[in-house]
Amino acid sequence: MSDQHPTFTGHHGLDLDEPLLFEQGAPGVTGVDLPDPGQFDHRFGQAARKSDIGLPGLSEPEVVRHYLRISRNNYAIDGGIYPLGSCTMKHNPRLNEKLARLSGLADLHPLAPLSTVQGALELMNICAHWLKTLTGMPAIAMSPAAGAHGELCGLMTIRAALEAAGDGRGVVLVPESAHGTNPASAHMCGYKVEAIPGNERGRVDFQSLKDRLGDDVAAVMITNPNTCGLFEDEIIEICDAVHAAGAYVYCDGANFNAIVGRVRPGDLGIDAMHLNLHKTFSTPHGGGGPGAGPVVLSRALASFAPLPYVVESEDGFELIESADDSAGSPYGRMKGFHGQFGVFVRALAYMMSMGSDGLAQASGDAVLSANYILARLQDILTLSYAGPCMHEVLFDDRFLDDTDVTTLDFAKAMIDEGVHPMTMYFPLVVKGALLMEPTETESKASLDQYIGMIRSLAERAKAGEAAAFKEAPKLAPRRRMDETAAAREPVLRWRPGVSEAAE
Numbered sequence: 271m272s273d274q275h276p277t278f279t280g281h282h283g284l285d286l287d288e289p290l291l292f293e294q295g296a297p298g299v300t301g302v303d304l305p306d307p308g309q310f311d312h313r314f315g316q317a318a319r320k321s322d323i324g325l326p327g328l329s330e331p332e333v334v335r336h337y338l339r340i341s342r343n344n345y346a347i348d349g350g351i352y353p354l355g356s357c358t359m360k361h362n363p364r365l366n367e368k369l370a371r372l373s374g375l376a377d378l379h380p381l382a383p384l385s386t387v388q389g390a391l392e393l394m395n396i397c398a399h400w401l402k403t404l405t406g407m408p409a410i411a412m413s414p415a416a417g418a419h420g421e422l423c424g425l426m427t428i429r430a431a432l433e434a435a436g437d438g439r440g441v442v443l444v445p446e447s448a449h450g451t452n453p454a455s456a457h458m459c460g461y462k463v464e465a466i467p468g469n470e471r472g473r474v475d476f477q478s479l480k481d482r483l484g485d486d487v488a489a490v491m492i493t494n495p496n497t498c499g500l501f502e503d504e505i506i507e508i509c510d511a512v513h514a515a516g517a518y519v520y521c522d523g524a525n526f527n528a529i530v531g532r533v534r535p536g537d538l539g540i541d542a543m544h545l546n547l548h549k550t551f552s553t554p555h556g557g558g559g560p561g562a563g564p565v566v567l568s569r570a571l572a573s574f575a576p577l578p579y580v581v582e583s584e585d586g587f588e589l590i591e592s593a594d595d596s597a598g599s600p601y602g603r604m605k606g607f608h609g610q611f612g613v614f615v616r617a618l619a620y621m622m623s624m625g626s627d628g629l630a631q632a633s634g635d636a637v638l639s640a641n642y643i644l645a646r647l648q649d650i651l652t653l654s655y656a657g658p659c660m661h662e663v664l665f666d667d668r669f670l671d672d673t674d675v676t677t678l679d680f681a682k683a684m685i686d687e688g689v690h691p692m693t694m695y696f697p698l699v700v701k702g703a704l705l706m707e708p709t710e711t712e713s714k715a716s717l718d719q720y721i722g723m724i725r726s727l728a729e730r731a732k733a734g735e736a737a738a739f740k741e742a743p744k745l746a747p748r749r750r751m752d753e754t755a756a757a758r759e760p761v762l763r764w765r766p767g768v769s770e771a772a773e
């Protein structure tokens with residue numbers, strides 16, 4: 271519990287700091303009327319428990335209010351702008367949710383006989399077709415569960431192709447600006463990771479990359495648009511050089527929302543790229559819910575795609591589940607079943623309702639929104655690299671020089687203004703990064719409000735109000751957390767009588 275403002279949550283009215291259900295319940299209170307067990311009272315015999323297990327007793331309104339109050343402590347895209355760079359926190363049309371909840375889709379079981387789920391296989395096949403068409407790639411692995419899982423899938427596919435050719439290359443090159451999952455995935459796949467520096471334009475330094483290429487390099491992982499929000503304009507030359515060195519190009523496609531409907535990665539020479547359906551193709555995310563990271567593959571990699579996959583035959587749709595039934599040389603599978611079906615439904619609903627023109631408009635609007643922020647803030651913040659930018663705009667902390675305010679203080683002050691902070695301290699290639707991604711779903715009015723808020727905070731920081739920034743957030747249910755301890759020593763279990771929250 272915050273010491274200064276124990277009951278001050280930032281909401282109007284009486285929204286108090288919310289205790290756990292366990293701290294609220296009283297023995298004997300219940301939300302349901304159970305029949306008297308009567309003669310079955312001792313049905314467990316010796317196994318009957320001897321002591322109370324301490325479940326909280328609460329009435330139905332107490333439970334409802336508890337969850338409602340907790341939900342109001344969350345910041346969500348449904349409540350306001352959420353400019354978290356790299357994450358694409360955008361409005362997800364309710365239509366997609368409605369379709370994903372149709373019982374004929376939501377109640378499917380992954381082990382249902384194939385003859386009974388032909389429609390579901392067809393849906394997966396159509397979704398795959400859209401994704402292949404939009405990326406200009408001939409093959410796809412639908413099963414990876416998220417972006418990072420897709421990276422692993424892509425690298426395992428590359429490794430399978432190299433091994434099939436008797437090639438034991440062991441190095442993966444990753445630009446310095448890459449998302450942390452890129453080196454982690456390459457390492458997990460057994461590769462040695464080497465960093466490639468960026469240039470003064472915020473792009474991969476092509477000369478350094480060319481100098482490092484050789485017959486020990488299995489792949490280059492590149493993000494395009496990159497995490498500085500910039501298009502890698504030498505991408506075609508990069509792909510050509512990588513291929514000439516006998517290596518593959520993996521593209522981190524998390525930023526595909528900036529180019530969808532306009533650029534096909536297959537035309538650039540990419541060999542494998544994951545798509546974060548939960549970013550670009552409108553599945554709500556941020557609370558750790560299911561995402562999906564299908565990986566599109568070039569012709570050179572197509573036959574090594576993992577199991578299972580859908581094929582259409584004369585008899586309908588089949589799921590190829592074993593290497594013996596496969597026409598290619600799959601290296602195995604990425605997960606138990608065929609992927610995140612509910613996310614496929616949402617993605618397909620999104621793509622079909624938008625149409626390819628609508629998708630091109632969405633990426634154009636996302637880029638326009640980011641450039642609007644760039645244009646309206648570049649005189650007061652410090653832009654890291656000259657624009658125009660793509661779907662996100664990167665500032666650094668030079669505008670805070672001599673103010674004693676840090677990027678972290680600035681972000682915390684945004685919380686008191688009622689806005690979720692942008693991504694901070696990422697990418698690592700600039701100092702004190704502030705990475706803003708407004709997305710296409712914010713109106714001009716909402717962007718103007720956001721810009722006005724950032725401008726006034728920047729003015730206050732420059733006017734010497736550092737002390738107020740150090741105090742922020744004052745209006746949140748929690749103040750500053752020990753983020754290192756939260757990551758390294760998380761308290762995952764509640765124990766009666768020990769209130770971690772109060773410590």
Ligand SMILES: *Cc1c(COP(=O)(O)O)cnc(C)c1O
Binds near residue numbers: 416418419451524525
């Ligand atoms: C989000 C993201 C990832 C990882 O995707 P997950 O679905 O969170 O695993 C990788 N790279 C970039 C650039 C991202 O923004």
